[in-house]
Amino acid sequence: MTTSARLATPVMIPDHRHLGSCAHCDARPYSVCNAIPVMDMAKLAAATTTGVAPPGSCFVAEGGKADAFYNITSGTVRLFKLLPDGRRQITGFAGVGSFIGLAVSDMFTFSAEAIDLVHYCRFSRPRLRALLDDFPAMEQKLLEVTSSELMAAQEQMLLLGRKTARERLASFLIAESRQNAGCRMPRRQFALPMTRGDIADYLGLTIETVSRTLTRLRQEGLIEIPSAGDIVIVDRDGLETLAEGLT
Amino acid sequence: MTTSARLATPVMIPDHRHLGSCAHCDARPYSVCNAIPVMDMAKLAAATTTGVAPPGSCFVAEGGKADAFYNITSGTVRLFKLLPDGRRQITGFAGVGSFIGLAVSDMFTFSAEAIDLVHYCRFSRPRLRALLDDFPAMEQKLLEVTSSELMAAQEQMLLLGRKTARERLASFLIAESRQNAGCRMPRRQFALPMTRGDIADYLGLTIETVSRTLTRLRQEGLIEIPSAGDIVIVDRDGLETLAEGLT
DNA sequence: CGAGCAATTGAGACAAGTCAAAGCTGGTGG
């Protein structure tokens, strides 16, 4: 899989959901923003502008100026790094509530593309800095979220460095089934918003291997695949055992 | 490479270097501690205890209670995760100034072992929390350091998911040559404190492939290997080109 | 000197990659 420069359909869809204040934001319960109390919501709302990214559009570019942060309020984003010859590694998928744009230098070290229609909330760097200085609780929350991502990254290193293709797919499907489940039960059935190419570039495999491996998991009765974008987990225990590398 | 449960030589070496205050700490210039001004150094010193970990000893265990944080003041540590069957992925090496022990839940999700003789500074969780509340600058610094580690982790995902064995070794050697160089020039010659097994488990390869690949890089005139633990970079440009995946 | 561990080297096996060819599916326009 190389670069995915799909043409971005330039259809701008009216963005009603963000007309209200941050208090009604769909992402609030999942986001670092909830560190700011309701009474100070106006300050939060004043620091942000909302926007929409059509499928395939790139709103953070590796090497570009790191001048803003994004909070995803709907849709799914792929975060990735490229090698000069086009090899791509997806480092994560960002969904509702994800905070994108942490950078140490003044340049982004990764790119972000909308997979489906993405709504986001944008903070300019200086405004976010001011907000964090005003609300240490938000900085603390940001540290928590970042630590949590670092741990997920370490888990992914284990996957990329030491797991087989079967184990990678099993781990991926288990993780996706828990996506946004919070403390609720992981889902038995769920949609995969990304393509086989995205999954391959996330798991360090090729499209063909992803496809073949999913087919095999289906044949073995661990999962069902109603359509390419939908998964049903039939044997969760079996899949989890596989994901842990047992068998 | 499976687990590395070398017997920890139980030799306790007197720890003169830490008898003084944090102001004289070797790690201070590299550490998050420098966010605390000199005038408040006493508070910092009061929150910590120092310790020594002999080579091979494990001082953070995956699944263990995350009750403390460690700041490395000398030596090198390997951070890793294990699969139940013993496959190991080293997620990083921590040297002087590294801060180890961030955890989101109350359990560690990784292990840490001393490679050589390690001196550290230990903060209990509640004491660190109190310190961070007292000094928001330290929390901010911690966020910076954590973001920086997250970016390094993403770079490593690119390596593990998409680079060849040659490219992995080239990237590793280039990175090691910059280790602790700060803004100074990267070093032409340097020591590798870790074994071939550690390198293999860090790069997602086997010992044999690491050895063969290093031999080949040497034969091609890119590096010299005075002894197994020492590297000389002969053709830095060539090595960097290789690390980027060109050629 | 020699035991024990780390590193190197070789030969053969295999998991995943590459190349190639059909299927499928959703959108467009005649």
Place this chain on the structure above:
DNA sequence: CCACCAGCTTTGACTTGTCTCAATTGCTCG
């Protein structure tokens, strides 16, 4: 309404980079 196109997915046949297994060499320390 349906044929057709384009892109995604699946499947097959073959290749290959890395792993596995095994033997040898080299180094360190008692």
